[in-house]
Amino acid sequence: MNCGVGFRKVATSRWEFSNEKFKKGEREMLCEIRRRRAWTSKQRNAAQNQGAPQDSDEDQRSSSTSSSSGYTTLVDENKRLKKENGVLSLELTTMKRKCRELLDLVAKYSHAQEEEEDEDENEAEAGRPMLFGVRLDVQGQRQVKRKRDEIRESASILLSQSCK
Numbered sequence: 001m002n003c004g005v006g007f008r009k010v011a012t013s014r015w016e017f018s019n020e021k022f023k024k025g026e027r028e029m030l031c032e033i034r035r036r037r038a039w040t041s042k043q044r045n046a047a048q049n050q051g052a053p054q055d056s057d058e059d060q061r062s063s064s065t066s067s068s069s070g071y072t073t074l075v076d077e078n079k080r081l082k083k084e085n086g087v088l089s090l091e092l093t094t095m096k097r098k099c100r101e102l103l104d105l106v107a108k109y110s111h112a113q114e115e116e117e118d119e120d121e122n123e124a125e126a127g128r129p130m131l132f133g134v135r136l137d138v139q140g141q142r143q144v145k146r147k148r149d150e151i152r153e154s155a156s157i158l159l160s161q162s163c164k
Helices: 027-032 041-051 057-127 143-160
Strands: 007-009 017-019
Touching: 057 143
Parallel strands: none
Antiparallel strands: 007 017
16 A cells, blocks of 8 residues: 555554654654655656656657546536536525415415405304304305315425425
8 A cells, every 4th residue: 555655554454554763752753754745647647658668759649638638528527517506506596485485475375365264254154044042054164164274284285395
Protein backbone atom coordinates (compact mmCIF):
# COMPACT_ATOMS: atom_id res chain seq x y z
CA MET A 1 0.00 0.00 0.00
CA ASN A 2 1.28 3.47 -0.88
CA CYS A 3 0.91 5.40 2.34
CA GLY A 4 3.61 8.06 2.46
CA VAL A 5 7.34 8.61 2.43
CA GLY A 6 8.94 6.36 5.03
CA PHE A 7 5.64 5.02 6.30
CA ARG A 8 4.75 1.37 5.93
CA LYS A 9 1.69 -0.58 6.95
CA VAL A 10 2.29 -2.67 10.07
CA ALA A 11 -0.56 -5.14 9.59
CA THR A 12 -2.60 -5.65 6.43
CA SER A 13 -5.84 -6.17 8.33
CA ARG A 14 -5.55 -2.96 10.42
CA TRP A 15 -5.08 0.75 9.75
CA GLU A 16 -1.77 1.00 11.55
CA PHE A 17 1.38 2.54 10.07
CA SER A 18 4.92 3.04 11.29
CA ASN A 19 7.84 5.30 10.37
CA GLU A 20 11.40 5.10 11.68
CA LYS A 21 11.40 8.89 12.32
CA PHE A 22 8.17 8.75 14.30
CA LYS A 23 9.23 7.64 17.78
CA LYS A 24 7.82 8.28 21.23
CA GLY A 25 9.57 11.12 23.07
CA GLU A 26 11.73 12.23 20.11
CA ARG A 27 10.04 15.40 18.90
CA GLU A 28 13.10 16.71 17.03
CA MET A 29 12.78 13.82 14.56
CA LEU A 30 9.23 14.79 13.60
CA CYS A 31 10.43 17.70 11.45
CA GLU A 32 12.37 15.23 9.30
CA ILE A 33 9.18 13.47 8.19
CA ARG A 34 8.20 14.84 4.78
CA ARG A 35 4.84 14.55 3.11
CA ARG A 36 4.92 13.07 -0.35
CA ARG A 37 4.10 15.61 -3.04
CA ALA A 38 0.70 15.32 -4.66
CA TRP A 39 0.58 13.79 -8.09
CA THR A 40 -0.18 16.24 -10.84
CA SER A 41 -1.22 15.34 -14.34
CA LYS A 42 2.28 16.26 -15.62
CA GLN A 43 3.96 13.91 -13.13
CA ARG A 44 1.48 11.17 -14.02
CA ASN A 45 2.20 11.56 -17.72
CA ALA A 46 5.96 11.54 -17.02
CA ALA A 47 5.63 8.37 -14.93
CA GLN A 48 3.61 6.72 -17.69
CA ASN A 49 6.17 7.72 -20.30
CA GLN A 50 9.03 6.28 -18.25
CA GLY A 51 7.18 3.05 -17.47
CA ALA A 52 6.12 2.30 -21.05
CA PRO A 53 8.11 4.03 -23.82
CA GLN A 54 6.01 5.25 -26.75
CA ASP A 55 6.83 4.25 -30.31
CA SER A 56 5.84 7.55 -31.88
CA ASP A 57 5.09 11.16 -30.99
CA GLU A 58 1.64 10.79 -32.52
CA ASP A 59 0.66 8.18 -29.91
CA GLN A 60 1.80 10.54 -27.14
CA ARG A 61 -0.22 13.44 -28.53
CA SER A 62 -3.35 11.34 -28.96
CA SER A 63 -3.15 9.93 -25.40
CA SER A 64 -2.67 13.36 -23.82
CA THR A 65 -5.41 14.77 -26.03
CA SER A 66 -7.78 11.97 -25.10
CA SER A 67 -7.07 12.38 -21.38
CA SER A 68 -7.51 16.15 -21.55
CA SER A 69 -10.64 15.78 -23.67
CA GLY A 70 -11.94 13.24 -21.15
CA TYR A 71 -11.27 15.71 -18.36
CA THR A 72 -12.95 18.49 -20.35
CA THR A 73 -15.93 16.24 -20.99
CA LEU A 74 -16.25 15.52 -17.27
CA VAL A 75 -15.97 19.22 -16.40
CA ASP A 76 -18.63 20.10 -18.98
CA GLU A 77 -20.93 17.36 -17.73
CA ASN A 78 -20.40 18.55 -14.15
CA LYS A 79 -21.35 22.12 -15.15
CA ARG A 80 -24.41 20.84 -17.01
CA LEU A 81 -25.51 18.74 -14.03
CA LYS A 82 -25.04 21.66 -11.62
CA LYS A 83 -27.14 23.88 -13.88
CA GLU A 84 -29.82 21.18 -14.18
CA ASN A 85 -29.77 20.71 -10.40
CA GLY A 86 -30.33 24.44 -9.93
CA VAL A 87 -33.26 24.42 -12.34
CA LEU A 88 -34.80 21.40 -10.61
CA SER A 89 -34.32 22.98 -7.17
CA LEU A 90 -36.04 26.14 -8.36
CA GLU A 91 -38.88 24.11 -9.86
CA LEU A 92 -39.26 22.12 -6.62
CA THR A 93 -39.39 25.31 -4.57
CA THR A 94 -42.05 26.73 -6.90
CA MET A 95 -44.13 23.55 -6.71
CA LYS A 96 -43.93 23.46 -2.90
CA ARG A 97 -45.07 27.09 -2.75
CA LYS A 98 -47.99 26.36 -5.10
CA CYS A 99 -48.91 23.31 -3.03
CA ARG A 100 -48.97 25.40 0.16
CA GLU A 101 -51.13 28.00 -1.58
CA LEU A 102 -53.50 25.25 -2.75
CA LEU A 103 -53.74 23.80 0.76
CA ASP A 104 -54.46 27.26 2.17
CA LEU A 105 -57.15 27.78 -0.46
CA VAL A 106 -58.73 24.38 0.26
CA ALA A 107 -58.67 25.08 4.01
CA LYS A 108 -60.24 28.50 3.46
CA TYR A 109 -62.89 27.07 1.13
CA SER A 110 -63.73 24.15 3.44
CA HIS A 111 -64.01 26.51 6.42
CA ALA A 112 -66.36 28.79 4.47
CA GLN A 113 -68.33 25.78 3.27
CA GLU A 114 -68.64 24.44 6.85
CA GLU A 115 -70.07 27.78 7.99
CA GLU A 116 -72.50 27.75 5.07
CA GLU A 117 -73.53 24.16 5.86
CA ASP A 118 -74.07 25.08 9.51
CA GLU A 119 -76.39 27.88 8.39
CA ASP A 120 -78.17 25.49 6.01
CA GLU A 121 -78.54 22.93 8.81
CA ASN A 122 -80.02 25.55 11.11
CA GLU A 123 -82.50 26.50 8.40
CA ALA A 124 -83.23 22.83 7.68
CA GLU A 125 -83.68 22.16 11.40
CA ALA A 126 -86.40 24.76 11.47
CA GLY A 127 -88.08 23.24 8.40
CA ARG A 128 -87.92 19.57 9.48
CA PRO A 129 -91.11 18.05 10.80
CA MET A 130 -91.46 17.40 14.51
CA LEU A 131 -93.17 14.55 16.27
CA PHE A 132 -93.76 14.85 20.02
CA GLY A 133 -91.23 17.72 20.22
CA VAL A 134 -88.42 15.80 18.44
CA ARG A 135 -87.21 16.71 14.94
CA LEU A 136 -87.46 13.85 12.44
CA ASP A 137 -84.57 12.80 10.19
CA VAL A 138 -85.90 13.22 6.67
CA GLN A 139 -84.43 10.88 4.00
CA GLY A 140 -81.05 10.29 5.64
CA GLN A 141 -79.71 13.85 5.94
CA ARG A 142 -77.26 12.65 8.57
CA GLN A 143 -75.83 10.06 6.20
CA VAL A 144 -75.39 12.69 3.50
CA LYS A 145 -73.62 14.98 5.96
CA ARG A 146 -71.39 12.13 7.21
CA LYS A 147 -70.42 11.20 3.63
CA ARG A 148 -69.63 14.84 2.82
CA ASP A 149 -67.40 15.10 5.91
CA GLU A 150 -65.56 11.88 4.99
CA ILE A 151 -64.91 13.14 1.46
CA ARG A 152 -63.65 16.49 2.75
CA GLU A 153 -61.33 14.80 5.27
CA SER A 154 -59.89 12.35 2.73
CA ALA A 155 -59.33 15.20 0.24
CA SER A 156 -57.44 17.27 2.81
CA ILE A 157 -55.29 14.26 3.80
CA LEU A 158 -54.55 13.49 0.15
CA LEU A 159 -53.57 17.09 -0.58
CA SER A 160 -51.36 17.40 2.50
CA GLN A 161 -49.50 14.17 1.67
CA SER A 162 -48.92 15.12 -1.95
CA CYS A 163 -47.12 18.35 -1.03
CA LYS A 164 -44.43 16.82 1.19
